[in-house]
Amino acid sequence: MALLYRATRLKDRADTHVFTFVVTRSATREPDRDVTSKDFCCAHQRWAVAFHRSADASLGVYLVWRGSCEGMRVYVDFTFTLLSRDHFTANEGFSGKQVKFSAGGCAQGRGRCVSLAELTAKFADARGEFQLELTMSRVRTIYACELRAPRLDTQPIAFAGFDWQVCVTGGCSKEPLSLRLVRLSGEGQQCRVRYALAIGEGERRVHSGPLECVCDAEGRTVPWVPRPPVRQTNKTVRLTLELSWARLLAELNVAAGGRAATCYDRDKQAWAVRCDTHSETVRLHMLYRDVHHVPRNHLRYVSWSAWLVRAAPAPGESDADELPGAPFEQYYAQDSADEGLMMETALRVEDVSRAGCALMHPGGELRVRLEWGDTYLLFQATYHVYDDLCRLHAHQMRREISVLQAENYSLERQLFSYQKSLAYAQAQAGEPAAAVETGRRSPAERSLSTDTEYA
Template sequence: MAQLFRFLFTDDRSRSEVFTFMIPSNFILDMDTELKSRDFTSSNQKWSLSFHKNNGLLNTYLTLKSCYEGMIVTADYGITLINREHFTRNESFYEKNARFTYDNQSQGRKAFVSIEALCTLDFMDERGNIQCELEIKNVNTGFTYDAQIPPTPSYIRNLSELKYVSGTFSFGNYEWNVCIQPKMDSMGSITCLKFYLCRLSSLDHLCRISYRYKFINGGFVHDSGIIEQYSDINGASNSYRMDKIKELLQMTGKFVIRIDLIKVNSVFPIILYPFSNQPQPVHFYDRDRQAWMMESCVEDNCFILRLFYTDINNIPSGYVRVMSFNISVRHQNSAVYVFKKPVIKYYYKRESDDGLEITTTIDVNEIMSENGGYLDQDEGITIEMELYYSHLLHQPEYSHLDDIIRKQKLQMHREIQALQQENYSLEKQLHTLQGANVAPNPAQGPRTKSFENASASSTASSGVGTSISSLNTTNPNLSNVNQNGQVTPNVVKKYYEQKYGSTTNMSTGGPNQNMGMSSGSSQLDKNNQQYQQQQQQQQQQKNGSSRTGSDFFNQTFGQSNPNQIQNNNSNNPDNPLGAGLSSLTSTFTSGIANLKLTATNFQANKFTSKLMNPFS
């Protein structure tokens, strides 16, 4: 038998539960072909785990033990065989939204792993045992029943005896059914339907159950919402009233009942008399027929409870019982929980239990007051012990098998740390590269290309005196989209606006901008005139009395428009000096135009280029 070795409830959104089983060596090494575990409870359903050997391969199955016709149970589960060396060598598989029905109560994996691999890859300990982990989560239980109620039932003597009962289903290790009782008027027509959820087993204690109804007839769907209530010791509960009879029954009276079962917990009520002269302890039994005792007292204006597990000596030797429960104090129609979260206790075999002492936060004066709502007519106070789960585990003492899980936990922690360090290093490199891409590059960056393209287009189209407005009249989204079509983040835009100023004044030509540009342009013209005069003097000294060169420079620097150069001898093949001077003049004039336009547009193009290519 595969013994249940450890249990863990993670208390997460998926309601995950992890069961650790021990596969004995005699199953792996001997001729046995089948191995099963004891029945265990998970998410209010009873399950079992089985292993089968076939042709040197191990097959694994998860079986739902109590499944009736009309029940549908879906669950996510995974099975893992633990490797003793490293967690990356574990053998595992995972099934999501597995469907368990009356016709298909088992789900699993054929040819899960080879027996040879289990014997050679450090899965076995020194005794040949193997650890197997089963994780179950997201378990949903539903029951569907096709009901038929005639819109006008035949006459019967006692209308209170008219009821319809659904099939049986299981939930929380209890058996249930739905009882439908119609209410009729004097004319014999149904006015409403009452639905009762009835418990058919373990009628010696209370249950707290949560569920919801769905009534379906064609396109008509009615949802009751989540209902939470008690099921008393007789198995009865409060009814749910359905008034939409015409939509539900229609002509045939056939409709579908679907009940989604959410959770159910066993509740054991205890009535104590803490204010009597000699308070007496109260004995009670849980659902596993284990005896408990509870007593109460008042000390220093504090209401104190003591809980004892009196059957602790009946726990089998070599086992430990793990339980999760909470205790509440009844207050009229509500309950005040003593603990904020359920308590988890481990009990192993010994002579007697030391007990669990619980000091409540309820004021004693409030309990004793007539309008407090805690005491009944006999001055008794009702305490409820709500049991969530109870499992019997093998090998209560800490052993080397627990070290394997701790070892794998440490390995996973180190792997996560290494991945975090690698992620941090990559993020740091990415940040450095982004900073380098944002930094300007005047020599070879896109700004120089834009200057050359702008100056060339200006010179070719309208000469050196072309206005800067032709360059700035571009796409209005230019400041938000770079050359690669990528959108510039607003934070980058604001950064460059603060550093270089706003592009609005540059593009619209504000007064301060025009003043700076005009003054810079006039100063540049003066420098150009001085430079031209010096060049003219040097050329005159070089050429002496050459009239062609002298006339050429006089015409060049005397014209108002430098592009309109008059040189009749430049195209004369008999005058090589004129042709050379014409080529030199064209090159010099283009350089002057580029210099003026570059200096004039420098501030505007500086910001525009940065904004267009912040990450290039």
């Protein structure tokens, strides 16, 4: 088996995700059966990691796209790394830049990643288990198709757990052509989606730029009208849709008196939000009601953001205030009840009962908007020996960095000494100094002005 052990989002510009898998010996001792991990989500697509043992006693590793759809392409930067048991500099792996996944090529990787002998000697422990790290970044989801009148609607597109469709209307006589992204599934649920549309090809291609909006009750978004206007013809028209993300929203009214309100996340798990007024500012108590449904010996990681919605926002004013500290994230293990997480707000308790409070709604209620983020089900609910490897690597890297810093300080000290000697020699010879002395000290002088020794 290949068990998802830990998941980390680096929150960088490339939106890098790091997944660590614990791979059991079944991946190497059962040549007649390929081993595949359970599905996991990254960039709103479903993925899996597969292992294949070849006839020449080597192990292949593949990244598998589970959400294949005709006309859709996904581009990913990914890196597979086998974690060494001895030293992080002995890690081995391979990577790919903007690797294309499509309906005809759902698996990408290397058929001969490592020999079984090397795997056993350098990476596997006494139980035959080893750790594999997968890094994914710059994930792009693009759907493209050809439209011909009279049918100007796309086929259903699967993304982020919903089915979508682009509807094209107008374009005849004086009515301008407009495009609208429509969500076909998830009735009664709100979601915020970010996407971009383009129509045409070459010099006649018109691009919408990034679009972001909340789907209405019928799953529709705001229509986009290309500029300059596009007219329908008997020829086919090239349509391109790039989907960035789609996040489920939940809005609930929370009574200031303390009665809890219930909502559900994207996995149909129940949550409760209660208003707490026992502090200077109002706090929202977030409770995971279905914490007892977390599988035994597993952790469930959940992240979300939260806003307080204004009752009557002024023109040009934001309709909601994000809570300090968002986004929130928490790990949950199986338990009889959840103690909950306190979310601070900027609303003072004394303002709750004051007339005209912008955040209070009729009935003395606060309207809370939740936006659900990443969710992962991770193997091993407690600290385990597997964590020692990452801790070992972290300590080794700190040691390496300390040594490099010491060498850098030593070189700076030598350089500063040479500069002083050169300036002294030039002064004795009556030559002009190479550098004019100023009141501001150089970085080298500032760092070497003391007698501190660096080990």
